[in-house]
Amino acid sequence: MFGRKRNEDLAPIVEDEAPAGKGRPTPRRREAEARNKRPLVPTDRKAARREQRAKYAQARERMNEAMVTGDDQHMPAQHRGPVRRYLRDYVDARWNLGELFLPIAALIVAIMLGASFLPGLTEVALIAFYSLYIIVFVALTDAIVLAFRLRRKARIKFGPERVGRGVILYVIMRAFQLRRTRLPKPQNVRGAFPV
Template identity: 45%
Template sequence: MFGRKQDPPPTVEAPVVDDPPQPVPSGKGRPTPRRKEAEARNKRPLVPADRRAAAKEARVRARAQRDLEYQAMRNGDERHMPARDRGPVRRFVRDSVDARWNLGEFFLPLAAVFLVLQFVTAQGAPVVAFASLILLYVYILSAMVDAWLMWRGLKKRLVAKFGETALPRGLAMYAVLRAFQVRPSRLPKPMAKHGQHPA
């Protein structure tokens, strides 16, 4: 009672401790799938479940692609043409062939006339039939020589314009077959008129 007065204990401020930083999660956050699971997930059946529906859908897609390519060849849209007709080299070949008069483009009509003439005159006038056959062969040889001369001149211009390495294989056959087609039936449709040679 008469003892020393006890002082209140001194107040000591506790040090403020920041929260420790949270660890940044590393990795992808999920376990790596087992090999069997990954292979099973990537497996797709080779044969669809409904083969008839799949075949019908494939036919519809193929027909739509053919229609798109046909329209592109009719209007000259090279983006949707078949791969064999795309590119500046093929376009140059087509325009060069279409710009000149080719003996080959008259081959089918003249061959039909000569064959009918030979058939009609075979019994009554064999000399006329034989002469028509000879004339047909002479015309075929002339058309082949004309196509060879056309390709020779065209190849020189192609090499001068695009270089030897830019010419794809089969270009000679591409040009010759086009030269032997009747002009209205050519696809892609001719864009160059007779005498309008490409630069």
Template identity: 45%
Template sequence: MALLRKNNDKPPALTQEPDVVVDDSTVSTGSAGKGKATPKRRDAEAANKRPLVPSDRKAAARDARDKSRADRARAYQGQKAGDERYLAAKDKGADRRYVRDHVDARWNLGEFFLPVALVLFVTMLFAGGSTYASVYTLVALYSLVIVAIFDTFLMWRGLRKRLKAKFGEVRKGTVMYASLRAFQIRRARLPKPAHKKHGVYPE
């Protein structure tokens, strides 16, 4: 009994857990690997916001007009030069360029139609309502139209053979494209003729 009492009087050994040392450098701050804290959503949205309405509306409108005017001028110069980037769909393609060069190379009676028609119209005005002058003017005008159409037909026959020999086929609408260009005044044609003088046919 004495032995048991002696053992019971001995206080039990206290077990101590090792202290845990927290390294502040290893604590995640939500931005590991970035080197800086992630910005808040509202701050990011505020940084990306752009004003919908410029502060100076007059200056913005003036700049827009200047830019639009410059774009139109550049497009017009490109059309005059035959630049494919600025041409309309009906003018694009090697075959259409060939048609333009062929029409511009020959003397077409159709290109004189508008100037002659204007002269005849002025003649009728100064004729004072004379019946004979009106009849002669109309006869001359219709005769010019018929001759110009026949000349355009001859032009198209030769051009069609050249197109088939060079491109193998003739695109739909080419006959109208060539005829309308033949009836335009040479200086007013767009794209502009590649050569200033007649007689230079495409190869």
């Protein structure tokens, strides 16, 4: 009655012996610090510099390739993101008066140089000189109006928090570049405005 009951039908409980710990001894502090120590100055400076230059050259090559192909991942930070792509595509889709500024300015400089050698062209040179100011004013006005209109469209499309600072200057600078010399390269044809 007060004794121990024995039950023959219960199977004995066997505990699985799982390995305790991580299976290796904890390294001494001295050993861990020695493993993490790296020299501040490499022992072979020329090899380290060659390695660093090769790494920078490879990064520059990837970045230049991205500027041609339009790959956002490897572009410089100022050109990255959907907002900047939208702005670039919109500027590239239209004819800008700013792109015509450089060829017209070169023509006017040639006329002014010709007028210095031929005295009969002084009136033409004076007209060309003043027309250069008019062209600059008209092209700059066109680019500024485009930039403000484009910033408003980008804020509607992406939200005001995603359209950061520098949008107006970014659009103006791109509008004044010749289409062939723009970087990142235009990814759309003229007239294909982004939605």
